[in-house]
Amino acid sequence: MTEAATRRSMTTQQRRGIVVLSMAAVAAILLVVTAVAGGYRINLTPSEPLGLWRIVPLYRPLAIDDLVFICPPETAEMVKARARGYLRSGSCPGGVAPLIKTVIAVAGQHVEIGASVNVDGREVSSSSLAQRDGKGRPLTPFPSGIVPPGYVFLLSAFPGSYDSRYFGPVPASGILGLAQEVLTYAP
Template identity: 35%
Template sequence: MLRRIELHSCAPSSRWRTTSTAGSHRRTSGQWTTQTVKSRSMRRMRMWGRGRIAVVLCLMLALLVPIVLFATGRLTLNVTASVPVGLYWLDRFDSRTALGNGRLVLTCVPPAAGRVALARHYVESGSCQAGETPFLKYVVAGPGDQVVVSAAGVAVNGERLRISAPLTRDSVGRSLYAEARMYRLAAGNFWLYAPEVRSYDSRYFGPVAQVDILAVARPLFTEHQR
């Protein structure tokens, strides 16, 4: 009789411990799963945070670099019709720089021409001697070349440039003057030109001195490159 009671009394205890142990395992497993999810979520949040910081830094850098390049004179924006509208990279010009025909340059013009351009708002205020911004123009003739200006256009060494006939009035009716004459360009002198009917270039004010040329320009992004 006693043996039966002992066996009977032990059975429920054994079942209770088993159930309790199983429940403990389930709770432990549940806790481990929750901690894993939280850990993964925190890692994702940290990665997302780092990604956002990286994007912000890249945007700041993308904005800062052009500002620095403009401020240091390595970039210029052209909005005139003389050359394609867009951004241009500037290589500093000095006496060792070769200026072959067709090179695009950033240059100041003779002071009298600069004052006219500024007064008539052909250009904005800038750093040149007469207070105007520098011009972007093509070099089409240099020392030793012969340039002839006539009502029909500009001829370099006997070859007429297209769209080079000087106008007698600008777009709002103000008078323009181009002296009909022949030039033999001296050392250090260059002829500026742009293939645009209203380009304000050497056809109106003659050659420019080498010391007035500031940089050689190269297109980075222009309307013709789209």
Template identity: 40%
Template sequence: MKVILSACSLTLAALGLFWVFGLRINATASMPRGVYLLAPGAPERGDLVSVCLEDGAFATLALKRNYLRPGSCPNGLEPLLKRAAGMPGDHIEADQDGIAINGRLWPQSRALSRDSLGRPMPEAENFGSRTIPEGLALVLSDRHPGGFDSRYFGLVPMASLRKVEPVFLIVPKGE
């Protein structure tokens, strides 16, 4: 029992140090799995970003369905890693094909009705056709059609975005 408690304590301490030094771990399929480092500067369109979910209902769903694990965000979850797909002033249009940003369809951005385990997904954010207002951003996965991102929980505050850069990526065979 002491060995298990010691191992758990060491693991938690290591994760705490990772966080303090700006390292983020991504174990989900929505972005390349691996270790990322917080980078200086304000995020720009196309940058990889770390973002904490603020909405209680979506945070609860993400934890309940294991889309996110407990972590260091103010709501107690780990941060999401996504692409800053749309920034203030960008025009977005959503339809059955996905989300177009400034006239270009974002890859694999069609909202799905069910997740990979067949559970119903929350109704997709109805962006319609509009301009992203100041202070908000659209974050999307660009490599996984089932990414839990802005197509479900909507626009996120720019202030919550932190730019990240990959440090070590785990590349599956065949990629």
């Protein structure tokens, strides 16, 4: 084989490799876009089991104990949470990822924050408060009060969760839908 033929042969092999890699990249991008459009999300935070989740449309009124995906509002608390690394990057306003939390109180209910959370005088299980985050920085609990109209109070049973215990009630309008586990792993 001549040197020119060898160069042409390698060029043909290189072209085939580029075509195969390009097709694989396009397929991967299409898969991700289709998954996101279908409401699928990957949870990488310990607040709920790690893995693949789906946002399921909510065709009924919101209820206590609903596990939901919600876009947090763009408030000073959320800006601070983003700066501290509590919120991941994502598609919600402010460039953060949707949160997965459980609704524990709705408009009109009284939430009292002490060593744990009480709603209408009943203690909520797994709701103790942390004084500091994982890096030793102080956490300020939200003051007690009535959940205003159009708002919800959210919680995760994970002890290190950043939720309404610290940022208060959030607009129910930010709820994307119910959170449904698809393929998860709880360590």
